Amino acid sequence: MTNLVYLVPLFPLIGFLINGLGWRKIPKAAGGIIGSVAILASFAVSLGIFFEVKSTGASTVVHLFDFIQSGTLYIPFSFQVDALSSLFLLIITGIGFLIHVYSTSYMHEDEGMVKYFAYLNLFVFSMLLLVLGANYLIMFIGWEGVGLCSYLLIGFWFKNRDYTNAAKKAFVMNRIGDLGFLVGMLLILFNYGTLSYQEFFGQLNGGQVQLSANMYNWIAICLFIGAMGKSAQIPLYTWLPDAMAGPTPVSALIHAATMVTAGIYMIARSSALYNLAPAALNLVAIIGLATAILAASIAIRQYDIKKVLAYSTVSQLGFMFLALGVGAYTTAVFHVMTHAFFKALLFLGSGSVIHAMGGEQDIRKMGGLNKHMKITGITFLIGCLAISGIPGFSGFFSKDEILASVYAHSPVMYYMALGAALMTAFYMFRLYFLTFTGSFRGTEEQHHHLHESPAAITIPLIVLAILSVVGGYVGLPPVISEHHTLNTYLGSVLSNFNVHHLEHSTEWILMGLSTGLVIAMIIVARVATKNPKFAENTGLAKVLENKWYVDELYDAVIVRPLGVLADVLDRFAEKMGVDGVVNGTGRLVRWSSDRVRLLQTGQVGFYIFVMVIGIAVIFALRFFGLNY
């Protein structure tokens, strides 16, 4: 089965080619079916690979063909099949398939539906390349591929100027991160002469090439800058909330469940490097924690249903980086998985709501939707319970594991992280209560129009809701069970670094504390939204509503000065310097052409004369001096 791994990215690629080349001709329904079947096929293969890896625990490199071969540089195009990548394969193709099915209904009205499916397949293809690559370059190809798809899909409704601006913003922010990734890759290549995981980690562990600790840190930090861009961490997180301009299923797939977790995958993959770079690891933890708190605080005062979820995603990604930063790599991967389930569920639920509301996204105009959309309401509630960390739901297990690891690392960070977790519970239930309970606050027309979504939308919701509940049981906390299924599975490639186990009593206390406080926060949220009044925000609330004015800050500190600098360069360096040199060269060439051309008189006598002069000069040069 492992040898068939190339089929996994191949199916989406074929789907992309069919839909992409024929998007003007293929009927909408057919396009949806082609797109979905392609992902289903690769899901089936992924499942086979998953079980094979599970039984053998082997880590195989599948060589496809030689990609770059130049001098001592050798980069093959090969895939790495092991526990980590096979788990990601399942998440990507599984959730990807559900979202494709969901999209067949959600995008039904759209004219560019076939094109949409082509992009979506291309995205899945790139994402699979990213996680399957057996060296950093293949990962980078996938990395850029998903960035491109993200850009295309955010700006999918490109007739809206704001949407294309959001797409541009995402692209530029990602490029900044990519630069870091690229520099990191080049540093690895420069120091180790290879980009292959096997060889690189082998040399790291074997210690053949000893570098200063600083160098490890620099490489690790450069890679982390790449992760910052892709996974929306401070300071490069502002693109993700804006990315909600894309169709909602896209937000669910790309900007919640899969693409944004690429950074976590990359750092988990490079754990051998990060283990040698303590400073970089600390930076990861601090950035993760800061992002978790900042994004959660912003989410409290957002009114757009998708914006709340977007900030929640940023915040949850912060949690994952926090886990990575304290060395709990498997925990981070665990949270990636559970988060993929419940965040996809929440986004798809919000899509269902938006669909029912006829495109309205402002929660101030919603309310009481429970009565009209039972399935959406219940599944959304399950999602909220999961993300808030109510015992029994998947989010509880993974978040608890993160908090326990953080506590073992540093109690101060634990309390801060707990604060972020409590904010999460608050804003999620504020969102839930405002949307689904109380009375309807929208227009009469919207009220009349409210309806439950069709089966293609509700079935993925139900499947994801089930997964959001049971998904956590693969990683039971040590106080309940000694056997941690996910850790055992990942054990062959990934093990936690420097993580101390807590006393069972301490762990019980922490669990009880967080659960109690979360329930308290839910009650607070209930009270706060009992009689919603949406007065103009003042003070801190206003700052939060405006996202801490980070966008404005970036604009003032970076964008404007750069604009001024560019203007100056354009006027002076460009017009006078570069243009002058370029045009001058052109003019010189034309001028000399005009002169040299006159040599061609058309008279044989003159030609032979030139030849003779030439011969004389050649002889003179050779016999009197010029020589090697």
Add this chain to the structure above:
Amino acid sequence: MKAIIAATVLGVILMFAGLFVKEKKSVASLAVFLLFVLLGVNIWDLVTTAPNETLSFFNNMLRVDRYALWFNTLMTGCTLLYALLVSKEIQRVGSHVAEYFALICFILCGVYMLSTYNNVLILFIGIEILSIPQYILAGSDKRNLKSSEASLKYFLMGAFSTGILLMGITLLYGATGTFNIIQYTFLQSDMLSPMALAGILFLMVAFAFKVSAAPMHMWTPDVYDGAPTPFTAFMATIVKASAFVAFMRLFSVSFGAISSDWMMVLAIITAATLFVGNITAVFQQSVKRMLAYSSIAQAGFMLFAVLAVNATAWQGMMIYAVAYSVATIGMFAVLMKMKDYTYDGFNGLAKKDPMLAAFTTVFLLSLAGIPLTGGFMAKYFVLLAAVEQGKMMWLVIFALFMAAVSAYYYFRVIMAMYFKQGNAELNTEVSATDRFLLAITVLLVIVLGAAPNLILNI
């Protein structure tokens, strides 16, 4: 060896065919058929020779190795492609179609001799066999004054350069007492007599004339411009490539050990060729004349292979010969379809015949050396050879700058086709066969760019 005899006999057959067959079309078909036979003979020669085998013929006058056989095969293949593409235009030049093809066969005979000679007398005979038919072909459009002028100019200057060649051979014989090029390898730098050195320099000048390197290039624009276009296409490609292989055979094999004695002079010739070819091409108004200057400029690049004197240089020469010939033949084939040979004649071709315009673009990109085309690989290999040799980095940099200048005049045609308004008039209808053959040529250009090893690993 078989190929030399076959080329001669087939040429004679064609001459006689012209006496008995009056229909131009049947003569052209016969010629194409005979060229197929010639290609077959070349392949026969190739497959019956083991990869590392070297054969001698005529008392060691000819020395046949795998490289030479492969070169001959490829050049015959290019000639066949050329004959297929332009046979209609050749029929339009004049009434002696059989003779034109016979002369092409004789030129091929000269090509084979130039790639296998082991004796400078054979080199001399080969160059004469190569040149004399060209004088006739250049003047074959008898009613056109420019054609006659080109023929006469070419003949006069060719005779002059032949004299120089003989002078070089004589001096070299005086210094060494032999005509055998292998014997010349015993020449040593520290005891090189002025006579031998003068001989080498005269030979270099004579070759420079044949490959149209500056300052012996003056005939090229006038002759290429004046000669009937189908024959210009032949002269600028296959003939020039084989003159280069002869040049390289002598200077790499015989004088390779004393390369330090002539390298600087040849480097200056190369620089001058690159400069004159590229710079003068910029101001031309006629695409045909531009292609003449472009052939001088391309010769400048091929000179790198002669300069480098290493294994990569031989590979570079092979791929340059083929890539340059294929792209230039294609470009000339398109040019012959045009009514107006100036840049303005190409205005708006993309609207009128998008397929033809696309083909032309590929040929021009290859000539300019844009990646993914054969021309890029060719330039890459010859410059790589020079870099490996390491003594002439300044020249490599200069060549790269000149390659950038060359993009100007090649892209002007593309600009005219795609961005200018106009009604590009075609001389003749472009038939489906023409399109098919041009498509094959385009394919060859791209295959050479993607997989140059196809013709390098033999």
Add this chain to the structure above:
Amino acid sequence: MNFLLLAANQQTPFSYLPVAIQLLVGIGFVVLTIGASQFLGPKRSTADKLINFESGIPSVGNARQPMAIKYFLVAILFVLFDVEVIFFYPYAVNFKELGQEGFWAVIMFVAFFLSGFIYIVKKGALDWED
């Protein structure tokens, strides 16, 4: 003359000195004799000396008249076949030594020339009247 011999034995540009001297002597002799006859000879220029003179009969018309291309064609073909005959002299001298192989080589040589001859006859190059 000793130093000249010495120079000639060395492989330097200097060894061409004898050639240069001979060149100078040659040119000098020609210039000297022509110049001397110009100065020394008696000169009496009259109009009668400048007109064409042929056997005492007054000349008719211009000597430079365009001639038919046929003359040149026949002349050049004559030279071509004439040169072929010249090749037989060395062959005749070495007839025995060259043996069978030489015989067939010459037969081939003649055959090619013969086919060339047939070609020009067929092509009508030797037809005087059009």
